[in-house]
Amino acid sequence: HKSRQAFVGQLNAAVSEFRDAEDEEFWERIEEILISSDVGVNTTAKLVAELEQRALERNITSGRELRELMVDITARMLEGDVSLDLSHRPSVILMVGVNGTGKTTTIGKLARYLPGEVMFAAADTFRAAAIEQLQLWGERTGAPVIARERGADAAAVVYDAVDAARREGTDVLIIDTAGRLHTKVNLMAELEKVRRVIERQMPGAPHEVLLTVDATTGQNGLRQARLFKESVGVTGVVLTKLDGTARGGIALAIADEVGVPIKLISVGEKVEDLHPFDARQFAEALFGEL
Amino acid sequence: MFDTLSERLNTALDGVRGSGTLTEDQVKKVTREIRLALLEADVNYGVVKEFVSNVRERATGAEVSKALSPGQQVVKIVNEELARLMGGSAHKLSFASRPPTVVMLAGLNGHGKTTAAGKLALFVRKLGKQPFMVACDTYRPAAVEQLQQIGREINVPVYAEGVEPAPEEIAERGIRAARDGGYDFVIIDTAGRQVVDLEMMEELKRVRKAARPHSVLLVLDVVTGQNAVEVAQAFQEYADFDGMILTKLDGDARGGAALSVVSVTGRPIKFASEGEKMSEFDYFYPDRMAGRILGMGDVLTLIEKA
Ligand SMILES: Nc1nc2c(ncn2[C@@H]2O[C@H](COP(=O)(O)OP(=O)(O)OP(=O)(O)O)[C@@H](O)[C@H]2O)c(=O)[nH]1
Ligand SMILES: Nc1nc2c(ncn2[C@@H]2O[C@H](COP(=O)(O)OP(=O)(O)OP(=O)(O)O)[C@@H](O)[C@H]2O)c(=O)[nH]1
Ligand SMILES: [Mg+2]
Ligand SMILES: [Mg+2]
Numbered sequence: 001h002k003s004r005q006a007f008v009g010q011l012n013a014a015v016s017e018f019r020d021a022e023d024e025e026f027w028e029r030i031e032e033i034l035i036s037s038d039v040g041v042n043t044t045a046k047l048v049a050e051l052e053q054r055a056l057e058r059n060i061t062s063g064r065e066l067r068e069l070m071v072d073i074t075a076r077m078l079e080g081d082v083s084l085d086l087s088h089r090p091s092v093i094l095m096v097g098v099n100g101t102g103k104t105t106t107i108g109k110l111a112r113y114l115p116g117e118v119m120f121a122a123a124d125t126f127r128a129a130a131i132e133q134l135q136l137w138g139e140r141t142g143a144p145v146i147a148r149e150r151g152a153d154a155a156a157v158v159y160d161a162v163d164a165a166r167r168e169g170t171d172v173l174i175i176d177t178a179g180r181l182h183t184k185v186n187l188m189a190e191l192e193k194v195r196r197v198i199e200r201q202m203p204g205a206p207h208e209v210l211l212t213v214d215a216t217t218g219q220n221g222l223r224q225a226r227l228f229k230e231s232v233g234v235t236g237v238v239l240t241k242l243d244g245t246a247r248g249g250i251a252l253a254i255a256d257e258v259g260v261p262i263k264l265i266s267v268g269e270k271v272e273d274l275h276p277f278d279a280r281q282f283a284e285a286l287f288g289e290l
Numbered sequence: 291m292f293d294t295l296s297e298r299l300n301t302a303l304d305g306v307r308g309s310g311t312l313t314e315d316q317v318k319k320v321t322r323e324i325r326l327a328l329l330e331a332d333v334n335y336g337v338v339k340e341f342v343s344n345v346r347e348r349a350t351g352a353e354v355s356k357a358l359s360p361g362q363q364v365v366k367i368v369n370e371e372l373a374r375l376m377g378g379s380a381h382k383l384s385f386a387s388r389p390p391t392v393v394m395l396a397g398l399n400g401h402g403k404t405t406a407a408g409k410l411a412l413f414v415r416k417l418g419k420q421p422f423m424v425a426c427d428t429y430r431p432a433a434v435e436q437l438q439q440i441g442r443e444i445n446v447p448v449y450a451e452g453v454e455p456a457p458e459e460i461a462e463r464g465i466r467a468a469r470d471g472g473y474d475f476v477i478i479d480t481a482g483r484q485v486v487d488l489e490m491m492e493e494l495k496r497v498r499k500a501a502r503p504h505s506v507l508l509v510l511d512v513v514t515g516q517n518a519v520e521v522a523q524a525f526q527e528y529a530d531f532d533g534m535i536l537t538k539l540d541g542d543a544r545g546g547a548a549l550s551v552v553s554v555t556g557r558p559i560k561f562a563s564e565g566e567k568m569s570e571f572d573y574f575y576p577d578r579m580a581g582r583i584l585g586m587g588d589v590l591t592l593i594e595k596a
Contacts, residue, residue, distance in 0.1 A: 041326055
C-alpha cells in the first residue's frame with residue numbers, strides 16, 4: 001500500500017528534478033505506457049522509482065537516455081532462465097492455466113519446437129472436444145496421443161501416459177490439463193492430485209510445470225500465477241496471444257511480484273508461432289512508442 | 291493492503307467526521323485513491339481519467355450528510371457514477387418480428403464464444419424458443435466437434451459443414467436449414483480472432499453480411515485488461531455488435547474491462563456467463579458490477595440504508 005501511495009509522489013518529485021517541460025511529458029508517458037500495457041500500479045511504481053534513482057545517480061537528463069535506462073531496468077526485471085529442463089527420459093511437462101488461455105495450442109506447437117520424440121497426454125477429459133483438439137495437433141505434428149474417453153479420470157490418463165512414454169523411450173511427455181480458474185478449490189485439488197500421480201510414478205517429475213497466461217489478461221493474471229504456483233509449483237510462464245493488441249505487461253508484474261520466469265511466447269495459432277522469451281526484445285517493444 | 295475502495299477512502303479521509311463539505315485537499319486525496327482502485331480493477335487508463343474528473347466535480351463541495359461518513363459519501367457518488375455509466379437495469383432479449391431471430395457471436399480467441407453459444411441456446415429454450423446452432427469456426431482444431439458435443443449435451447441441433455467451405459456460406463445455408471426446420475432462434479458461432487488480423491476481421495464482416503443477424507454479441511472475458519477498449523472498438527467497426535456477453539464471472543477478476551467497453555462503445559453487457567456448466571448463464575445485472583469493480587459489497591447495503 002505504501003508504495004502505491006508513494007507512487008504519485010515519486011512521479012511528481014521526479015518531474016521536478018528534470019525541469020524542462022519535455023521531461024514532465026516523459027514521466028507521464030512512462031506511466032501511461034506501463035499502466036496501459038497492464039503492468040499494474042505496483043510494478044509501475046517500482047520501475048519508476050528505480051528509474052528516478054538511477055537517472056539521478058547518473059545525472060541523466062535527456063529523454064532518449066531515460067528511455068534506454070527504462071528498457072534496461074525493465075529487461076533486467078524480466079531476465080530469467082528461459083531454458084526447459086529436457087535432461088530426462090522422458091522429460092515430463094505439465095501444462096496448466098485458466099480456461100482458454102492457450103494450453104492445448106501451446107502443446108501442439110511444442111511438439112515442433114522441442115527436439116526429440118514428443119508424446120501428448122489428453123488429460124483434459126472435461127471440456128467438449130478437448131481430446132479431439134489435442135488429437136488433431138497430434139496428427140499435425142506426428143506426436144502420439146494417449147487418451148481415454150471424455151469424462152475419464154484425468155489422473156488415470158496421466159498414469160497411462162507416463163507408462164507409455166517410458167515404455168517407448170519418448171524424449172518428452174507433455175500433459176494437457178483442463179482449464180480451471182485458480183479460485184476453484186476442487187479443481188485445483190484435482191490438479192494437485194495429477195501432479196502427485198506423476199511424482200509417485202516418476203520421482204523428480206514433472207520437470208516443468210508451464211502456466212499459460214493470455215497477454216490480454218489484466219491484473220487478475222497476478223492472482224492466477226500466485227495460486228497456480230502455490231498449488232502445483234509453476235516453473236515458467238508461456239505468454240500467449242502476443243500477436244494481438246495487448247502488450248502483455250502483466251508478465252512483468254508476474255516476473256517481479258510472483259517470481260516466476262517467462263519462458264516462452266506465443267504469437268499466433270500456427271505450429272511455428274512459439275518462441276523463446278527474450279527479455280530485452282519484450283522491453284523494447286513495451287517502450288516502442290516512447 | 292486495502293481490498294476495498296471504501297477502506298481506502300476512509301483512511302484517506304481519516305479524521306474527517308460529521309457534517310460540512312469536503313475540502314479541496316480532501317477531494318484530491320480521495321480522487322487519487324479512486325484512480326488507483328479503478329486502475330487496479332483494470333479500468334482503462336483513459337476511461338479512468340474521465341471518470342475521476344466527473345467524480346471530482348461532484349465531490350467538491352458535496353454535502354456530507356449526517357448519516358454517512360465522508361468516505362461513505364464519496365463511495366456513494368462513485369457508485370452512482372459507475373451505475374450510470376454501466377446502465378441501470380438488465381437488457382432483456384428481443385426477438386425478430388419475423389423469425390428466426392439470428393444472433394451472431396464474435397470475439398477474441400478463447401473468451402468463451404462456443405460455450406456461450408450452447409448456454410444461450412439453453413437459455414432461450416427456457417423462454418419457449420426453438421434454438422438452432424451453426425458452426426462457422428473453420429479454423430480452431432475440433433471447434434466444430436466442440437459445438438456438436440455441446441449441442442448433443444443440451445439437445446440442440448447443430449448445422450455443420452466441416453472446415454472447407456467459407457464461414458459466410460455455412461452461415462447462410464445454416465440459417466436456411468434452421469428456417470426450413472421450423473426453428474425460430476439461430477445462434478452462429480464464429481472463430482476466435484485478434485483484431486490486428488485484418489483478413490480475419492474482414493471475414494467476420496462477410497459472415498455478418500451473409501447472416502444479417504438480428505443481434506451481434508461480443509463475447510468478452512472478464513479478466514481482459516487495458517486493451518479491452520481497442521478490441522471493442524475494432525469489433526464495433528467490423529461487426530457492429532449491439533451488446534456483450536461477459537464471461538468467466540465465476541472467477542475473482544474485478545472486471546474493469548466491462549466498464550471500459552461500455553463507456554467507450556455505448557453498447558450494454560446483456561449476458562453474464564459464470565461457469566463451465568451450460569446452465570450457468572443469465573441476464574447481466576449492471577448494478578452488481580459497480581460493487582464488484584470496487585470490491586465494496588457490504589458498504590453498498592450500508593449506504594442504501596442511510
Ligand atoms: N491469436 C492467437 N491465438 C491463440 C494463441 N494461442 C492460442 N490461441 C487460440 O486461443 C484459443 C484457445 O486456445 P486453447 O489452446 O484451446 O486454450 P486452452 O487453454 O487449451 O483452453 P481450455 O482447454 O478450454 O482451457 C484457440 O482459438 C487458439 O487457437 C496465440 O498465441 N495467438
Ligand atoms: N470458468 C468458466 N469457464 C468458461 C466460461 N465460459 C467459457 N469457459 C471456458 O473457457 C474455455 C474457452 O471457451 P470456448 O467456448 O471454447 O471459447 P471460444 O471463444 O469459443 O474459443 P475460440 O473458439 O478458440 O476462440 C473453455 O475451457 C470453456 O469451458 C465461464 O463463464 N466460466
Ligand atoms: Mg485445452
Ligand atoms: Mg469457439
